[in-house]
Amino acid sequence: MEALLDTRSHVPSASQRTADDVTARVVAHQWVNAEYKHLVLDAPEPAPLAQAGQFFHLECPQAGEDRPFFRRPMSVYKADPGKGQVEFLYKVTGAGTRGLATLRVGDTMRILGPLGVGFTLDESWKNIVVLGRGVGLATLAPLAEMAAANGVGVTAIFSARGPEQVMSTERFAKTGARIEIVLDSDGSSAVENVERLLRRIAREGKTGAFFTCGSDRLMLLMQRLGRELGIRGEVALEQQMACGIGMCFCCVRNFRSGNEVVSRRVCWDGPVFRLDEAMSW
Ligand SMILES: Cc1cc2nc3c(=O)[nH]c(=O)nc-3n(C[C@H](O)[C@H](O)[C@H](O)COP(=O)(O)OP(=O)(O)OC[C@H]3O[C@@H](n4cnc5c(N)ncnc54)[C@H](O)[C@@H]3O)c2cc1C
Ligand code: FES
Known part of the structure; x- marks a missing residue:
């Protein structure tokens, strides 16, 4: 069956979304195990207002032979408007995440978000x-x-x-x-x-x-x-x-x-x- 492009308005319009490309500063960045790292960033609004299920497009530094051209998408692991922070938990898999893994405390990076449509909870779900x-x-x-x-x-x-x-x-x-x-x-x-x-x-x-x-x-x-x-x-x-x-x-x-x-x-x-x-x- 041929797939049609879905143009129905079941998602928020562009004007209803709040996202920005901001400079964030690394405040913690640690290995959780042999494959995964936990990244904590100080970031201005609207980044810390991210909702569960939304994601950011992260600029990944070049490192060694790795030259990641596009940004890489990462779900928000935690967003704390009180502290002005966003956190990510990611697996180091290829050029982008290998570059990301080189970031040190105090480094800065560009992050675009929060992006996309997150999870919903229906009142009837106990x-x-x-x-x-x-x-x-x-x-x-x-x-x-x-x-x-x-x-x-x-x-x-x-x-x-x-x-x-x-x-x-x-x-x-x-x-x-x-x-x-x-x-x-x-x-x-x-x-x-x-x-x-x-x-x-x-x-x-x-x-x-x-x-x-x-x-x-x-x-x-x-x-x-x-x-x-x-x-x-x-x-x-x-x-x-x-x-x-x-x-x-x-x-x-x-x-x-x-x-x-x-x-x-x-x-x-x-x-x-x-x-x-x-x-x-
Ligand atoms: C909305 C969203 C949220 C995400 N959240 C997280 C997260 O919280 N933590 C996390 O570790 N990863 C997450 N990912 C996946 C993450 O974006 C990819 O692992 C990352 O882009 C890989 O980039 P790389 O340059 O390191 O590896 P690449 O060299 O680009 O790819 C390495 C390998 O992973 C495959 N791959 C790359 N991107 C994806 C993808 N999006 N889906 C499936 N396979 C892929 C490639 O085909 C290749 O085999 C998310 C992806 C999306 C779309
Ligand atoms: S339309 Fe460009 S990544 Fe989704």
Whole structure:
């Protein structure tokens, strides 16, 4: 089926969005484990006003042979308007993030944001389940805090290769979230096992809504169960980006909308989308 460009106004217009390209200063930058770094920036408004699920386009320094041309998108891991800070948790994977990893305390960098459409919480949801794989949990951590602040109970399922890759548990624990960890190393992250876990949580009446980030197969699982059990939800998608602001169409993905397949820009229409409309690669 041919995909149509989705031009319906289901997302905030440009004039309703507040984003700016600002200079931020590194106040802390540490390795969390062998692959991930935690970056804390002092940044002027509107950066610290970022909402859960929104992202920034980060300028990445050149380092050695690495010459990252485009900025790199990163979800906001924490935004604190009181302190005037934004935080990121990122995996060092290629030229951009290798450059990012060289930043030292006191260095400055340009950050554009907050960008995109974040998570929503429906008043009728008394309990939610967040299911994250790898760094997907960085995206879901502010959602858990937003839910807790609104009196919504959270069950957080962490999926990771092994215990070393499990991060942010303390942040989720502070919200009072119930935490379940599933790992590749002991086989517990297998889809069938996560499905059993989700069904158990549903039987306990704790699945007002599903939220997920970081894994296609886990998104498909939540989508299937959501359809079967009548549970709505949202997914934060990742896609390579160039402009980050809706101009270049390099981040387009297909979505199911009624009987149509439509194309949407992950940077502008998302990165958070309705779970039932997302399509896997
Ligand atoms: C909205 C959004 C939020 C994100 N939030 C985070 C975050 O909080 N923490 C984090 O660690 N990462 C996050 N990412 C992914 C991050 O942007 C990429 O890992 C980063 O751009 C890689 O850049 P690089 O130059 O280091 O690697 P590259 O050399 O560009 O790529 C290294 C490898 O990763 C693949 N890749 C690059 N970008 C993406 C992408 N966007 N999605 C899937 N595969 C990709 C490439 O195909 C290649 O195989 C996010 C992406 C998006 C779109
Ligand atoms: S990255 Fe340019 S339109 Fe999304």
